[in-house]
Amino acid sequence: MVMEKPQPWLMRLPPSTAHEWRRSIDHPQNPQHIQPPRTNQRVQKDPEACLHKRRLPDPNTAPPEPDKIKGRETEKRRTVTPNPQRRVLTTRGTTAPSEGTRRCTTGYSGVHNKIEKYTHTKKKKKKKKKTIQIHNAMGLGFLASRTIRPASRLLQSHNSNFFLRTIVSKPELQSPESAAVSEPEPPTQILPPRNPVGGARVHFSNPEDAIEVFVDGYAVKVPKGFTVLQACEVAGVDIPRFCYHSRLSIAGNCRMCLVEVEKSPKPVASCAMPALPGMKIKTDTPIAKKAREGVMEFLLMNHPLDCPICDQGGECDLQDQSMAFGSDRGRFTEMKRSVVDKNLGPLVKTVMTRCIQCTRCVRFASEVAGVQDLGILGRGSGEEIGTYVEKLMTSELSGNVIDICPVGALTSKPFAFKARNWELKATETIDVSDAVGSNIRVDSRGPEVMRIIPRLNEDINEEWISDKTRFCYDGLKRQRLSDPMIRDSDGRFKAVSWRDALAVVGDIIHQVKPDEIVGVAGQLSDAESMMVLKDFVNRMGSDNVWCEGTAAGVDADLRYSYLMNTSISGLENADLFLLIGTQPRVEAAMVNARICKTVRASNAKVGYVGPPAEFNYDCKHLGTGPDTLKEIAEGRHPFCAALKNAKNPAIIVGAGLFNRTDKNAILSSVESIAQANNVVRPDWNGLNFLLQYAAQAAALDLGLIQQSAKALESAKFVYLMGADDVDVDKIPKDAFVVYQGHHGDKAVYRANVILPASAFTEKEGTYENTEGFTQQTVPAVPTVGDARDDWKIVRALSEVSGVKLPYNSIEGVRSRIKSVAPNLVHTDEREPAAFGPSLKPECKETMGTTPFQAVVENFYMTNSITRASKIMAQCSAVLLKK
Numbered sequence: 001m002v003m004e005k006p007q008p009w010l011m012r013l014p015p016s017t018a019h020e021w022r023r024s025i026d027h028p029q030n031p032q033h034i035q036p037p038r039t040n041q042r043v044q045k046d047p048e049a050c051l052h053k054r055r056l057p058d059p060n061t062a063p064p065e066p067d068k069i070k071g072r073e074t075e076k077r078r079t080v081t082p083n084p085q086r087r088v089l090t091t092r093g094t095t096a097p098s099e100g101t102r103r104c105t106t107g108y109s110g111v112h113n114k115i116e117k118y119t120h121t122k123k124k125k126k127k128k129k130k131t132i133q134i135h136n137a138m139g140l141g142f143l144a145s146r147t148i149r150p151a152s153r154l155l156q157s158h159n160s161n162f163f164l165r166t167i168v169s170k171p172e173l174q175s176p177e178s179a180a181v182s183e184p185e186p187p188t189q190i191l192p193p194r195n196p197v198g199g200a201r202v203h204f205s206n207p208e209d210a211i212e213v214f215v216d217g218y219a220v221k222v223p224k225g226f227t228v229l230q231a232c233e234v235a236g237v238d239i240p241r242f243c244y245h246s247r248l249s250i251a252g253n254c255r256m257c258l259v260e261v262e263k264s265p266k267p268v269a270s271c272a273m274p275a276l277p278g279m280k281i282k283t284d285t286p287i288a289k290k291a292r293e294g295v296m297e298f299l300l301m302n303h304p305l306d307c308p309i310c311d312q313g314g315e316c317d318l319q320d321q322s323m324a325f326g327s328d329r330g331r332f333t334e335m336k337r338s339v340v341d342k343n344l345g346p347l348v349k350t351v352m353t354r355c356i357q358c359t360r361c362v363r364f365a366s367e368v369a370g371v372q373d374l375g376i377l378g379r380g381s382g383e384e385i386g387t388y389v390e391k392l393m394t395s396e397l398s399g400n401v402i403d404i405c406p407v408g409a410l411t412s413k414p415f416a417f418k419a420r421n422w423e424l425k426a427t428e429t430i431d432v433s434d435a436v437g438s439n440i441r442v443d444s445r446g447p448e449v450m451r452i453i454p455r456l457n458e459d460i461n462e463e464w465i466s467d468k469t470r471f472c473y474d475g476l477k478r479q480r481l482s483d484p485m486i487r488d489s490d491g492r493f494k495a496v497s498w499r500d501a502l503a504v505v506g507d508i509i510h511q512v513k514p515d516e517i518v519g520v521a522g523q524l525s526d527a528e529s530m531m532v533l534k535d536f537v538n539r540m541g542s543d544n545v546w547c548e549g550t551a552a553g554v555d556a557d558l559r560y561s562y563l564m565n566t567s568i569s570g571l572e573n574a575d576l577f578l579l580i581g582t583q584p585r586v587e588a589a590m591v592n593a594r595i596c597k598t599v600r601a602s603n604a605k606v607g608y609v610g611p612p613a614e615f616n617y618d619c620k621h622l623g624t625g626p627d628t629l630k631e632i633a634e635g636r637h638p639f640c641a642a643l644k645n646a647k648n649p650a651i652i653v654g655a656g657l658f659n660r661t662d663k664n665a666i667l668s669s670v671e672s673i674a675q676a677n678n679v680v681r682p683d684w685n686g687l688n689f690l691l692q693y694a695a696q697a698a699a700l701d702l703g704l705i706q707q708s709a710k711a712l713e714s715a716k717f718v719y720l721m722g723a724d725d726v727d728v729d730k731i732p733k734d735a736f737v738v739y740q741g742h743h744g745d746k747a748v749y750r751a752n753v754i755l756p757a758s759a760f761t762e763k764e765g766t767y768e769n770t771e772g773f774t775q776q777t778v779p780a781v782p783t784v785g786d787a788r789d790d791w792k793i794v795r796a797l798s799e800v801s802g803v804k805l806p807y808n809s810i811e812g813v814r815s816r817i818k819s820v821a822p823n824l825v826h827t828d829e830r831e832p833a834a835f836g837p838s839l840k841p842e843c844k845e846t847m848g849t850t851p852f853q854a855v856v857e858n859f860y861m862t863n864s865i866t867r868a869s870k871i872m873a874q875c876s877a878v879l880l881k882k
Contacts (some may be wrong), residue, residue: 008347036223105240141627194218194236202234211277216284220585227259228270230280237283240292241319242299242406243358244271247462248367251359251647254299255319258291259283261402267291282579289325302381303407306354312408314421316834318356339384344373344876347399347471349413357383361401361410368464369395370596370616385409394879395616396589396859399470403453403463414471414871415451426448427780429768431469432760433863434525435655435691436568436590437769438465442473442761443779449473449761449781457568459830460773466589467875468860473761481756482785493754498786498796505753506800509717510734514541518715520652522722522741523693523863526765526777528813529790529823530699532805533721536794536818539803542716546706547699549692550724551659553709556700560833561667562658563697564591564771565685566650567830572598574686576646578639579608580629580670581655581852583689585615586859588770591652591690592616605646607639610654610852612876625851626666633669635676643677651679655696661848668843680836687837692855697768701821720747721790722757724864740793742784743864754788759865763789764810766817766824773830774823 196202202222204210209224215235222231227250228241242254252272259270262280267288270281282288300322307313339352357376361387365374373393376385387393393401401410424443431438431452438461443451452473454465484501485493509517519537521530530547531622537545555561566574571594584592597618598604606619609628622628622639631637642648653670657663670685673679679686691697712718712730718737720726724745729738731750739751742759762783768774788796791813798805807813823831856862858880860872 021283027149030282040380053372080680082779090849101459107625124733175598187756195232196385197238198237200233211275211833212273213277213279214279215281216858219833223274226275227267228259228261228268228273228275228279231275231279232259232270232281232283239270239283240325241271242317242321242356245358245360245363245404248360248363248404251363254356254358255295256292256299256325258288258295260285260288282387292325293327295329296322297332300326300330301332301334302353304336305355306351307406310351310354310408311349311403311411314641316408317406320355339571342386342727343390343392344387345394345398345880346871347394347413347467348401349411349416350387351409351411353409354407355385355409356407357385358406360387360404360406361385364401364404365393365395365398367600368400368593368597370600371395373650392879396466396468396585397464397593399467400454400464411472412451412475419450420434420446426781427761427778427789429761429778429780430775431465432694433468433472433866434466434588434590434778435694435696435770436460436588437767437773437775438469438590439775440465440469447781447784449476454503459567460769461590462593464590468589468862468866468872469869471875472866472869474871475743475865475867476759476761478786478870479868481742481748481754482787483756484786485754487752497790501755502755502797502800505738505797507804509540511802512716512736515544516714516716517542517544517719518711518717519545519719520721520723521545521695521699522720522724523548523695523762524865525695525699525722525758525790526763526767527695527698527817527821528765528810529721529794529818530695530702530704531817532791532794532798533719533815534702536798536801536803537719538652538799539798539805543707544711545704547693547695547704548723549658549696550700550704551663551709552706552711553664553704554658554700555664556705558833558835559701559772560685560687560836562655562689562691562700563833564652564688564690565833567771567832568594571595571650572601573684574598574648574650575604576642576649577604577606578632578643578649578651578673579606579610579619580651580653581610581657581666583610583613583854583856584652584690585613586856588690589691591770605642607642611854613712613854625849626662626669626847627849629666629669629673630847633672640677643673646677648684648686649677650680650688652688652690654852654855655692656692656853660850662845664843665845665847669847671837674837682720685833685836694767694769697770697772698766698821698824701768701824702817705821720751721748721794722864740790741864742787743868745864755793756784756785757790757793758787762787768824771830772823772832774825774827776827795845850877 022444097522114735124433163611178303200369211224212219212221213228213231214220215232215237219810220231220235222234228232229241232239238258239259242258243251243258244254250272252269255269257270258267261273262282275848284290293655298604299318303318306320307316310316313319337353339355341352342350344350359376362374362376365371367670371394373387373391373395374385375388376383377388378384399412402412405411421443424445427442427444429440429442431440431470439455439457440451441455443453450473452465453471454461454470456463461683471772483495484498485495488494517537517540519533519542525533525547534545537543571577577595577598579860584595595606596617599606606615606617607622608615608619609622609624609632611624612621620639622632622637628637632640632643651670652672653667660666712726714734715731716735718735720737720739720741722741724743724747726747728737728747728750736753737747737751738753738755739747740755740757741748742757748754760777761780763777763779766774767776767777791810795805795807807816814825823829858876860876860880861867866872
């Protein structure tokens with residue numbers, strides 16, 4: 001029987017009717033021309049009705065590999081590979097089929113066939129049905145004509161619209177188990193190496209504790225106890241998160257860090273799930289993406305559209321992650337909730353409607369700042385963060401909640417509506433408001449410093465800074481000295497040129513005796529300026545040059561006697577602290593944060609000898625003066641038992657003791673306590689001195705030490721280089737005073753000549769912090785008016801005075817410093833003390849009975865910059881009022 005082309009009406013029949021018609025054409029009694037069966041269904045036009053008119057492919061060409069149908073991915077049911085051992089079903093033009101060969105005809109028109117089914121009936125056995133699905137890569141529609149007939153009839157047909165296709169099979173592949181076994185495994189793909197997120201490095205304290213996990217097929221080794229999120233970061237995959245912070249406890253309440261873990265029924269929170277050996281983590285699967293989209297949709301449900309007026313815009317985690325991991329639309333049309341803003345003080349601005357309840361600020365306040373000011377109240381849609389009772393946030397680290405808040409709920413109140421982050425120029429430098437040397441980033445716009453934010457340094461400040469460091473920047477543009485000035489006979493200052501000002505100073509300095517010349521460096525002075533000042537005063541024939549904060553007779557021969565020998569980060573290894581005459585919370589806030597961290601982590605004991613003070617951790621007040629220190633040295637105090645049992649005890653002595661007359665006796669008693677309680681040994685040096693000013697350590701290294709306690713009272717020429725805390729009442733009335741500095745502070749009112757200098761944000765200078773770590777400042781903004789760097793002013797004055805110094809550049813000054821204190825030229829390195837208390841001679845002085853006094857009275861007013869700051873004045877008035 002010769003089969004004509006498939007009729008167009010056949011393509012429009014229902015499947016059941018078309019099937020009955022196809023069965024009828026296999027019987028010989030059917031006529032040659034078969035009329036279409038009648039149907040009650042209304043026939044509709046089909047765009048694929050004329051597929052038989054389209055161009056057919058070459059029968060000798062294999063059809064394309066099917067993998068998709070109408071845009072929907074499908075699964076291949078069978079892999080067709082040539083193998084002579086397999087049973088082969090013949091196609092047109094091949095040899096006759098052998099016995100047992102299955103015959104299958106496939107109606108194939110172009111590349112539009114979609115699904116084919118055939119039924120094979122074996123003789124002498126029960127009928128079995130087998131379905132082979134052949135998928136089309138183009139997926140245009142069903143082929144209308146599908147017929148099943150003997151192979152011999154098809155071979156005799158002269159219709160070119162149909163051809164046969166070979167289908168091969170193996171008996172072993174009839175069962176899915178054998179098919180899975182026999183399917184060849186794909187070759188192992190060699191993944192390119194990845195770098196950890198942020199350049200992090202993994203330290204294995206014990207190599208046996210390393211476990212191997214797989215992140216997106218990439219094998220990484222992490223220590224035991226690592227979370228899934230940390231393992232992903234080691235593998236170079238950055239997981240989105242809102243509530244997780246590496247320095248805070250795990251909350252796991254934002255659910256943004258969901259990932260897929262093999263054999264887990266649902267996505268898991270990677271921040272709270274510990275990594276297990278052999279765990280297979282998938283971070284980029286559709287399930288993980290859908291979960292993150294859902295979480296983001298919930299977070300944005302109540303978040304206001306404040307981005308155009310929000311100070312967090314441009315550096316907002318919610319903005320970034322909603323663009324990267326969120327959906328393009330939301331399904332919530334209900335009214336958004338609103339929350340009343342809280343008053344946390346003059347530093348932190350709150351817009352609590354934007355809060356997403358990540359609780360970072362709550363955990364920071366209780367775990368790092370050590371205050372219980374913030375908490376979470378309410379449940380469900382009524383949940384909000386605030387103070388339990390209406391109060392201000394009084395911590396000296398409160399500004400750090402601005403940095404850790406992932407949205408615009410907590411922002412800087414002084415910086416509100418001032419600038420966008422993309423308008424600012426960032427300069428990485430260091431802070432000089434205390435002796436810690438915190439790493440900071442100064443953001444400026446033009447000649448103005450707009451804000452100061454912390455910079456990561458694990459050894460010094462981690463990623464926190466004090467409020468004084470963060471908000472004192474407005475003092476850099478107030479009460480600045482911009483021009484050289486000379487006091488007239490009527491007592492008023494008159495602006496003059498540099499030539500005239502230096503000429504006056506040069507004439508006066510030659511009219512006094514050499515031993516009547518005194519030079520005092522201020523607490524913000526850099527090492528270069530102090531080196532030049534010392535050389536200038538020495539060339540004028542005087543040795544009376546020192547730095548603020550050190551009284552006469554301080555022993556600076558051995559560096560261990562004025563440095564923090566444990567180092568700031570090494571304090572975390574201590575299990576007992578003995579604080580003598582120091583209040584770290586106001587003297588060095590970042591050192592106090594380390595102590596608080598250690599006490600919280602290891603329950604270390606803290607003893608304190610000094611005036612009553614407030615601490616943000618458990619501290620036992622042992623006494624107020626030298627009498628208590630004597631009892632501890634003799635072993636008669638109850639605290640001596642804890643000191644004996646401690647493995648790594650740490651003693652911290654305040655720099656305020658350097659100004660006492662019995663300082664040598666006190667330091668000798670402290671050293672005897674250290675030797676009796678195994679505080680100093682080869683593997684541990686727990687004897688520490690906490691300095692107060694940024695310039696103190698470098699000044700002691702360079703030898704700026706006061707030789708006589710009455711040198712200032714007998715001086716006739718006093719050169720104050722940024723020294724504002726000097727007792728000007730001790731200066732004789734007839735003395736000629738030169739003030740060189742950047743602010744019109746206390747000492748300016750006693751000066752006869754004013755020489756304007758640049759601040760730390762406007763110059764390049766070297767500073768050494770309290771642990772002996774050398775760092776440099778970088779100029780962020782230009783100088784104000786006609787101001788100059790400190791060392792350049794003194795160098796010019798030496799030339800006018802006839803004692804020209806032998807260097808003209810900052811490199812020449814540093815070469816001179818290298819010959820005096822080589823450790824000061826090794827930037828970003830810590831030079832520990834080489835010797836200990838064993839080399840110090842025995843002191844024969846006796847301690848007095850005067851109690852120790854507080855060194856810092858006002859945390860927010862400690863130098864000329866902070867005293868000129870309007871923000872610090874507000875903090876002093878609001879936060880320190882009784």
